[in-house]
Amino acid sequence: MTIDVQYAGVTFPDVLQTRGLYQLRPDLPFTPGWEVAGVVREDAGAFRRGDRVAAMPVVGGFAETVNVVPDMVFPVPDDVSLDVAAALPLNYLTADFALRRRGGLRAGECVLVHGAGGGVGTASCQMAAALGARVIAVVSTAEKAERAEQAGAHDVVMADGFLERVRELTDGRGVDLVVDPVGGDRFLDSLRSMRPEGRLLVIGFAGGGIPTVKINRLLLTNTSVIGVAVAEFWRVEPAFARSQWDAIMPRVRAGELAPVVGNRYPLSDISQALQDVDERRSAGKALIEVRQRP
Numbered sequence: 001m002t003i004d005v006q007y008a009g010v011t012f013p014d015v016l017q018t019r020g021l022y023q024l025r026p027d028l029p030f031t032p033g034w035e036v037a038g039v040v041r042e043d044a045g046a047f048r049r050g051d052r053v054a055a056m057p058v059v060g061g062f063a064e065t066v067n068v069v070p071d072m073v074f075p076v077p078d079d080v081s082l083d084v085a086a087a088l089p090l091n092y093l094t095a096d097f098a099l100r101r102r103g104g105l106r107a108g109e110c111v112l113v114h115g116a117g118g119g120v121g122t123a124s125c126q127m128a129a130a131l132g133a134r135v136i137a138v139v140s141t142a143e144k145a146e147r148a149e150q151a152g153a154h155d156v157v158m159a160d161g162f163l164e165r166v167r168e169l170t171d172g173r174g175v176d177l178v179v180d181p182v183g184g185d186r187f188l189d190s191l192r193s194m195r196p197e198g199r200l201l202v203i204g205f206a207g208g209g210i211p212t213v214k215i216n217r218l219l220l221t222n223t224s225v226i227g228v229a230v231a232e233f234w235r236v237e238p239a240f241a242r243s244q245w246d247a248i249m250p251r252v253r254a255g256e257l258a259p260v261v262g263n264r265y266p267l268s269d270i271s272q273a274l275q276d277v278d279e280r281r282s283a284g285k286a287l288i289e290v291r292q293r294p
Helices: 012-019 082-086 089-102 119-130 142-150 162-169 184-192 215-221 230-236 240-253 267-278
Strands: 002-009 035-040 052-055 065-067 073-075 110-113 134-139 155-158 175-180 194-202 224-227 261-266 285-289
Touching: 002 082, 002 089, 012 267, 035 082, 052 082, 073 240, 082 285, 089 119, 089 175, 089 194, 089 230, 089 240, 110 119, 119 134, 119 142, 119 175, 119 285, 134 142, 134 162, 142 155, 155 162, 162 184, 175 184, 184 194, 194 215, 230 240, 261 267, 267 285
Parallel strands: 110 134, 110 175, 134 155, 175 194, 194 224, 261 285
Antiparallel strands: 002 035, 002 065, 002 285, 035 052, 052 073
């Protein structure tokens, strides 16, 4: 299916692909761009020319036109803007898969979200709050703290010394669920922050280091470390992505899920956008403005 792109979201997997460090390694040369929003160019399947859609081409999205397999194309209601739609697919479907499918989040539980000022982090804060959880956000700067608060975090703590603050905020009990797209040297204190039967969701390693865990700690504390690789799941169950989209869209239209859009870049500044995401300077969701239409 061919889509005329208006906006493209910038994701951390885009950064990894440009370095050859992602599990999917396109042949060189290639155009990055995991997620987009725009309009359908010609009738295809259930979609008609001019339909407003979001999509996940995985590669090729940083362009005026992209081809996408139908399973990864999603309808956008008229009351949802295309820039918002472009900010939704990877981060919000990842958060949905992590919290509901892998983490089994229940209303009333307490969730700790690392990297809470970034794209996956803000999506996880909003999703967890919408599902009835208490959200404690971990951030590295005051600006990102504001983003986390906008995303619905009930409490915000700085990354340095977060373990003690979490213990204070939970009266020593710890959290039920940890969302970790950062990895690195926070990992051990994340394990220590959980109460018995807590679950730590490993989403990525934006901090650069891949941590390890001594499994006797999991045994003694009755806790779990759970992998979250939604793209791998979509390869096995390609229709699952559309079911997720249909499940979150009512919350988007109701305002419960609203992407925190941060920096916007013209198509000519793709390199800068990728660098800002790589160096964690982009607070909220970074977008490429491919073209504007009235």
